[in-house]
Amino acid sequence: MKQPTATPTALPGFSDRFVLHRDPHPVRVATFAEDVRAGLGTRPMSLSPKYFYDDLGSALFEAITRLPEYYLTRVERDLLATYGREIAGALDGPLELIELGSGSAIKTRLLIDAILERQPSLTYHPIDISADAVTESSLALIQAYERLRVIAYAGDYFPLLRQKRLVTHGRVLVLFLGSNIGNFEPGDARELLELLAAARHPGDGLLLGYDLKKDPSILELAYNDPTGVTAAFNKNLLGRMNRELAADFDLDAFRFSANWHDEIGAVQSFLISEREQRVRVPAANLDLGFAAGDSIHTESSYKFSREEVVALAEQCGFAEKTTYTDAGGRYAVSLLTVR
Ligand code: SAH
Ligand code: AVI
Numbered sequence: 001m002k003q004p005t006a007t008p009t010a011l012p013g014f015s016d017r018f019v020l021h022r023d024p025h026p027v028r029v030a031t032f033a034e035d036v037r038a039g040l041g042t043r044p045m046s047l048s049p050k051y052f053y054d055d056l057g058s059a060l061f062e063a064i065t066r067l068p069e070y071y072l073t074r075v076e077r078d079l080l081a082t083y084g085r086e087i088a089g090a091l092d093g094p095l096e097l098i099e100l101g102s103g104s105a106i107k108t109r110l111l112i113d114a115i116l117e118r119q120p121s122l123t124y125h126p127i128d129i130s131a132d133a134v135t136e137s138s139l140a141l142i143q144a145y146e147r148l149r150v151i152a153y154a155g156d157y158f159p160l161l162r163q164k165r166l167v168t169h170g171r172v173l174v175l176f177l178g179s180n181i182g183n184f185e186p187g188d189a190r191e192l193l194e195l196l197a198a199a200r201h202p203g204d205g206l207l208l209g210y211d212l213k214k215d216p217s218i219l220e221l222a223y224n225d226p227t228g229v230t231a232a233f234n235k236n237l238l239g240r241m242n243r244e245l246a247a248d249f250d251l252d253a254f255r256f257s258a259n260w261h262d263e264i265g266a267v268q269s270f271l272i273s274e275r276e277q278r279v280r281v282p283a284a285n286l287d288l289g290f291a292a293g294d295s296i297h298t299e300s301s302y303k304f305s306r307e308e309v310v311a312l313a314e315q316c317g318f319a320e321k322t323t324y325t326d327a328g329g330r331y332a333v334s335l336l337t338v339r
Pocket of ligand 2 (some may be wrong): 178179180181225233299300
């Protein structure tokens with residue numbers, strides 16, 4: 001096991017307010033190479049979307065959030081700007097914040113502002129598989145907020161929750177924003193909510209942001225953006241295998257495709273081989289043969305109704321307190337509490 005705590009030395013004066021746990025898992029977690037071997041070594045081929053987010057991938061995701069077609073981030077931000085104070089006051093505080101998949105944590109600032117209006121200080125625990133994203137966002141936050149303490153985790157939140165390794169004191173609000181829940185297949189989404197409920201105490205909160213079902217053409221355009229940023233975000237998975245696993249993917253020999261599937265309620269993303277080709281991934285011990293049209297499933301982006309999310313959350317041990325939606329009914333944020 002690697003030693004967890006690494007405090008940055010470049011910021012004298014901040015070290016008492018910033019702790020970073022790297023690879024915070026005492027048991028072994030599957031590596032990128034092992035997951036690539038499992039995902040591409042069997043048919044149908046697939047890769048976990050958690051591997052999108054290396055340094056470049058996190059930057060490409062931030063670019064996606066600025067695309068006119070990708071309304072999710074903007075609508076969620078507006079909901080948090082409008083209802084942040086109400087959310088901060090809905091649980092008996094003082095609060096501590098945990099955030100799963102915090103990314104740039106830009107929207108989180110709206111809640112930090114609202115919470116710091118009500119209490120003198122705040123401890124924030126961001127967890128993100130992208131070490132760059134969680135480090136940069138944490139440093140920016142402690143520089144912006146004198147009354148904030150950040151305990152950050154660079155790693156996969158599943159094992160962290162399974163091992164109940166998050167130490168908190170008092171009332172906790174967990175943030176799971178950005179429709180991240182939609183990137184899990186239904187069984188995994190359920191397991192994540194169950195783990196969250198089991199790791200928390202009755203009365204603790206979960207703020208869950210999710211994209212609502214709507215006209216498929218709007219959903220498909222959010223992923224098939226004409227600028228091609230989402231295609232680049234997906235192809236970065238191939239680039240990452242070239243960089244980290246010495247693979248020889250030709251990124252021009254694959255095209256990106258994202259389509260709405262009504263029967264499952266998700267936009268499904270794929271990288272499709274344009275021609276017959278062989279690709280080697282030495283670090284995963286793979287020699288792959290692609291026919292033209294062979295596809296790699298890269299991501300599911302499930303869309304929900306409020307009723308579906310509330311029913312699932314209730315089965316996992318939560319109760320709905322309030323659900324906030326925009327006037328257009330595009331996106332929802334549900335405040336749930338542990339029963
Ligand atoms: N919450 C931000 C970022 C969403 S993008 C927003 O709403 O804009 C999804 C984020 O979750 C990325 O930063 C990614 O690195 C992180 N992530 C994805 N899967 C993860 C996992 N299994 N464990 C930890 N972080 C994960
Ligand atoms: C983070 N997640 C909810 C995004 C989504 O919409 O599924 C990731 C993304 N993929 C393509 N565009 C954005």
